[in-house]
Amino acid sequence: MPTHPEHAPSYLESRTPSAGTEPPRAAFASDAPALDLDGDWRFRLAPTAAGGPGAFEREDHDDSAWDTLPVPAHWQLHGYGAPAYTNIAYPFPIDPPHVPDDNPTGEYRRAFDLPESWPEGPAVLRFEGVDSCYAVWLNGHELGHATGSRLPSEFEVGALLRPGRNVLAVRVHQWSAASYLEDQDMWWLSGIFRGVRLLACPDRGVRDLEVRASYDHTSGTGVLRVDTETPGLVTVPELGLVDAATGTDHEVGPVEPWSAEVPRLYDGELVTPGERVPLRVGFRTVEVSGGLLRVNGRPLLLRGVNRHEWDPDRGRAVTWETMREDVLLMKRHNVNAVRTSHYPPHPDFLDLCDELGLWVVDECDLETHGFEDVGWRNNPSDDPLWHDAFLDRMARTVERDKNHPSVILWSLGNESGGGRNLRAMAEWTRRRDPGRPVHYEGAADPAYTDLYSRMYATHEEVAAIGRRSGLPEGDPGLVDRPFVMVEYAHAMGTGPGGLEEYQRLVEAHPHVQGGFVWEWIDHGIRRREDDGTEWFAYGGDFGEVVHDANFVADGLLMPDRTPGPGLAALAKTFEPLRLVPDPENGTVAVTNTWQVLDTAGLELRWDLREEGEPVAGGVLAAKPVGPGETAVLPLPDLPEPSAAGRETWLTVSAHLAGDLPWAEAGHEVAWGQARVDRPRADGSGSDRITPSQPVTHHRPGATERELGYHPQRTPSAQYPPLATEGDTVTVGPAEFDARTGRALSVAGLPLAALELDVWRAPTDNDQARHGESVEVPWRRAGLDRMTHRVLSVEREDAALRVRTRVAAANSDIGLLADYTWTGDAEALVLDLAVEAVGDWPCPLPRVGVRLELPPELGEVDWFGRGPGEAYRDVAQAARVGRFTSSVDGLQTPYLRPQENGNRLGTRRLDLRSPEGRGLRVEGAPEFDFTVRRWSTAALDRARHPHELRPEDRIHLHLDAAHQGIGSASCGPGVLPQHRLTPGTHRLRLVLRPLA
Template structure:
């Protein structure tokens, strides 16, 4: 097994070519294979590849699959660090090795002559035998490898044997922030290759945006003919240039594909053709002559039960979710996806940055010493990976940029990859974030640049390429388009700051959007003894080296339920802007290519969340970039707080959503709530050490609330703490993380001291001092209670004492009510959670949910579930008893069956155990979320700085729902 110490990428393989299906015979070899896992390469089975080897004592494993996901070994997660010593090209002797055997019968009528055995993906290195004969070996886990087998096949029974090693020299090139998983995880296929068939082809379909003409040429073998009925091309030479005076171009918004056929004497190949031209002009990336704005996501391949062996139906579901959430672009981080995914991108319409299977990030930890990117011994392996990606995916119109890989430093091998790619395919720009000098790339790409820096880059004022850049090349860099290949780290609650990024993208022509990190949490589904499901992350499988829940950083939870972050992203990147303000409605078409003819605009008027009128809005069809003012509907003045909402929905079914699907919305206030009637507070009365204030009873000595009507309610206390979010942890942020500041100060262990209790002007005044130990910082809080009809009013005034040098997590009161009050209805922002810098998706309305439904099940428990701008909320028990809480004018609401301390202590959702109470947080303000788990922290305007704050609430108990 000398290949386990070689720099070469493989041996015995055929040259790379396009992925395509044809009418030539094919035999799928997916299914159940015989399998044995050896502990190392030295413990493999002698003779396992022979025809007569007896494998009846072996186990079974499905193909495609990872063996760790089926109980053979265990998954392991690291972000940057290699889980083995940096000793290239050597790997540890402890090298789990999977041995696979598959018997198959060649179908009757299988043609003699050339045939290809194709592996779509094997992690990380494999050698293959057919009928006892060695075919070769290969590295490059997420790239295809083909072997010629025509002379080895035989009629009837054939035996395929494959040996797969977890570690190989190729592992040094695959340090891609993901679970280390092994095996044959993509399909295996046997393909007949007719001698007079089509070996390969490259579709060149350009579009001239000035004339509307298309040019079509298919680079392929001699004698191949092309037929495209819709274009009037019937059996024409494929390799000639065909000029078509009028074609419909392909774009992510209008994914027009023309169906055609390539034919040779021995084979017919269906092709899908999308006309489009990609170019960088005047420092702007354009497709078909128009600037494009990426509303993108980074996408690892992931399934919580199958790992990177993602079923085709799951890929389609992902793409439908993307389209329905206004995502228009995907970066295939950090390797080429399954080829079926790109077929779907062509069909449904998404821009794709196709990224090579390359990352050497772990060398950064040793100052990039020995980094393969600049070691000539690795050059063939680097070029091999690029060739295999480009050749496989070159015919996809959705692919608009080639990416050399990710976080592999810099060096001559990367430059060589770029040079080869430009020569092979000059029609697509080359991307690579690590080339800060932009010496061999066509776009300036960055990760997690701050808003301030993006603004500088947009104004071409970024002199040094960024705060962490020491590279030169500023003059060239400033002539290039700018893309944030990663931003807005979607780990846990968040990300915050999306709106501010989008404003910069839309303000600066050079700033062409970005790709949120990332699409999905990579949690692995586990089931507890009681049947409770939860999702595992790094460290849950006993890994000696791991990076915890940093693998759970997506806009989808592992089970593909959208997170609040995805709802926020959908709103922020809406391709249509709807402004409702000052008695007018403004519609702006933000599409790059599509008009608004596919949309219908609907309006509704709600009084305190109850619909009172609605209809269709007459909006002219707008071309990209056009705007129009529309007269608002005439509606009578509301008797309560009244809002007008305008929605843009699909007018008819599209391939990715049904008619009525909401694309965008806007909302404006028509009339505010009338002021409450003036009432004289009821008197405070006392007896037997108790005080009665309205419907409530207090302890006279302490001013502590004991009962509210018939409800036992925990006395509200000032609260400053929240269970830190992943962004509060600031795992890879700038400066000291917020959580570290808060814990250092002791905000998680506040102490309360009663200062005074008094009755003044028919109100009970309770003054407290709230402070952490070991500091003289504090917050003085005055609780003023008085009766108001059937309700109890609380006015809280908080005043910080001392020089606070950090923001507060939250400021409000914490209380608890009986667990039976499990149904919540509220009027305010909803339906999902919201925080100061993640609240665009919250619209004003009337919503209802159970307490359990208010929780957001982040893979690692943390602060979640806040509802913003709540005017009033009702908590109701099944028997109709309940509590209404009104704000003056509004408050932030969180309701949970566990405490903040429970959330703070838990590592997984299944560790949270409900109490016999519902814990309420009624807040005046919250600190923002930011993106500091791998990006910028909370912007200044969203920081909760220490200062005077007030909160006014009215509590009204009731025995039957109003």
């Protein structure tokens, strides 16, 4: 039976962060004895904070009937209780410091044998992370309790250890007063989720150490200082430093500075009479000067992401392999910075950032966002009773991570309002570590922060901030400080749109020093059906009363770390090199935006293709281009393009010339394209010209038509007369209903539909949970339930003209669609004109036609832009070429099904059966396409991808245009140039049979 809540431990609702713990210190390894206590522990779950029956902490407690649970792990992911997701809302009443009586409490026991060689004397038991509050006993003796879920705590245990068997008992509570400080946007998950170790503390050993390694960019020298409580000697062989005393500045050099681009580490060792500690030293100096954030004297350009720790099976109990995979993926996608939202990561992650090279904003384990829902009343950030808890969290963050060269900024936390406790954290941090600036996004006072940062500022606001003028009302007077977009471009579902436009602002205004896209990975939890089907759960899938649905799925990666289309777009936007081919002048401009590196480690390749087929290629001979420099390099003589107006494209790309720790030789870093040919005005032959803007730098989604060329793809206007037999009209290779003008078949393929369509399954950014929704006016206007009325069917000698009105019930707005069908034995030509009528309150989702085709046409081949998904404002990663896939392979399985898989700028599309029969679609000049085995209505209804069932037909959409994507799920909507305004639209297509 549950114990009455009055028997709950008194510390549970105490604002005091801990009792019995040791002062915080750096994370480091040494030659001192250590015992890893990870593995299977005995476990039981009780419904209240009083725990289960019996004195579980006693050595002789019988736990033989208990279950086992791995450590590290979250108990909810092993069948005990259920995960719950909220973004802002607390899942319990806001009544600080009180928590519910129903308080799931896990009791853990671990027996271990102390090695015979274990030394006598002091030792500590170190917990790297326990959520949310816990008490500890060793051999029946209470050690204390601690909070701060994502921060380490240590307990002195030397006097309690004994040879042979020892028993460790830990009681972990899901809810505590500390839960009010841990309202981060993530799953509520409990347990011992990071490692547990027993560490010997040798006499005259290293209790703590601080490594300060500054760099003077004017002289190239460094100053190394290592401080310890016990005097010791420092050796760094590469620097000629041997047995140098601790507590003293040692000038060394010249040294190679540490940076994210060149993460130079010097291996060394600290030796005291009782302990030896390996050191990895990176020399660098961080400062804010001249209104800019600088490292080693040079302004930074942060190409960053926000990263939660996540694994779809393990939650936040991430492994070293998972952490390394994250860093490698970031480096390979041109990311150079990470904000550890919204807590300090596992210390191994920072080791990897030191080694492989990422700038890090290290964030304290603090967020009180739920108080916003009650007008910030009783917010702990301004309550002096919480002062010690706030400072404790900041101190433990700084002390643990102070020796990492990758950490360049301390962040006080996230979305915790304002108040005296945050100011005290900032003041303490500046005193403790003056070598790193302090960040807090929610700062209402410059005393809180050394930077000006904003979440989800619009492009207009960023431009105003970049000009240091015209700032929006209410900004806190930080305009003279470096501006960083601490969160922007919300990567939820399809998108994010607008990345390129943000990056152009960053490059145009030195004061705007980049930012961090939200966020790195979808936090889906893997589920398996009885039939083996796997899918990823989000908020509400575990019966939560209060939840934020799929808002937890807002990353550039799928939960299993499959890169999403948004990551490809981000990699293109973040390219460190800008490559602008100019075939007409026989050159390519190379702009190097790296801070430190030149291009000596890269190989520049050129590749010429005609209609996607290789023509020629090679390697460019080039001298290195220095950081911040632009060089114009000669291209080789290119072969003359063929006649007949076949498109020929030149691609210039930069690849790693040799292996690096984060990628192998040949990895592509950057690319640019330009069209070499242009058809003459009469359509005969081609001229060698370059478009007015290279493809790499045009606005995302711009078509070659907008860049000034007009391919002649429509067949001759001399078509044979229509053939009418009974109720059927034959136009080229197609049959139509003579009365309604409805297409019955094309190229011998039966059609269930071929009609105007303007609806798309709304994306997360269309829905705009925290922005301005376009889905609401779309549905209000009935765009998801349009009906078609035939106005006229006219047969001329060579053309079938069908006019329809497309509108929704209870609406007086609509679309007039004029179809003109012509053709010959080889081709059916569609010229579709669409005109919006009435007072439209919203943009259109899309404009095009939908076809329903036989299901066997599952093989896809196209010439256009690809290979991945792209929309007009998420188009930067799509290059012109020829690509193949399958209908199934063109889908993007976002955790909540929505519009996806669009390919834009398509000139030619082939859909084939395995036997080769099928349909070719040609654009005049181009079109967008999506192709699926389910309808848009089914896509709109589904809550998870595994709920989508293949139908007995293929749904093909051929579009003149799409509404852009934006990032209004939590940020700005679609930019004006990417909106699909009602008006007049034209789509010209040619459909041909494939045999």
